Amino acid sequence: MNSPISAFLRATGLLCLLFASTQSIANTHPSYLTEKYCSSVVEQFVDSGMRSLDKYINEHFNPEYKGGIRNTIRFLEQRLEWLSECNNYLKDTAQTYVFHSEDDTQSIFSAITELTRELQHVRSGVEYRDDAGNNNPAPYVKRRFEALAQLVDRHHTRMLMKKQFQ
Template sequence: MDSLSSTIQRAFWLLCLLLASSVSNAKTHPSYLTEKYCDSVVEQFVDSGMRSLGKYVNEHFNPEYKGGIRNTIHFLEQRSAWLKECNDYLLDTGQTYVFYSDGNTRKIFAAIDALAKELQLVRQGVEYPDDAGNNNPAPFIKEHYETLANLVDQHHTRMLMKKQFQ
């Protein structure tokens, strides 16, 4: 009988050790992260964020104004960080991805990063010669923006359809 209680006691301690180690390895997230908060971050980016970004790229982008480029890079990096934080939270809590699926989420993050990188190159003075030999980075910036806008628009359409059938 002593052997059986000793085995049970060891099993119990092993179970306690496993539970304690899994708790210490669990990811913790800031208390403000909730599904509702993350939905609002995504909605803000998809709606007013993309509208503002589109207005800048299509109407106000000028490679000579480094401050505007810097601010836009900061905007993209900040929104990407917020969205990635929410994506990590949603994945850890068993919800879903911030942009519908893993593939779409990865594509949108890659498009955000590509646009920020291209803007950084313009800010650093990389030349984009056009057919006439003039420095014209606008078509390259617009191309990266359009890629992002199309991906975000696909997500937005899915969001609207999901809401329609709820």
């Protein structure tokens, strides 16, 4: 029973079990996810997405217009979902992150979440009283946006420097 053939069959069986269990544990990702796609998602967010947010927050934000706030919340949630999906893909396939490092990525994700949460508070009617007693959430929303913009700008500067020295 302890012939070389039975030892070989036993070892082959163990390898098959090991391979099958590894495949079931491995993360699967949609076929559209590629490094190029993820790079374009990040680039769009850093470039036109942040410009659009900047224009809305600094020029068009009005707490009375709940539709604009709702649309901005949806925009942020969608971008966070896309960036997170790409980040998970890049971690699994390339051992990289959508932004410069894991810390930078988590900081940007947290800043997006904080801005979204602030906008949700405004939309739900939380009042932000200023010194004159008026409801004025704009400085709070702007502070959250500026925190996000600073982190994204730092990432953008790193990417530009990296391209310059390639």
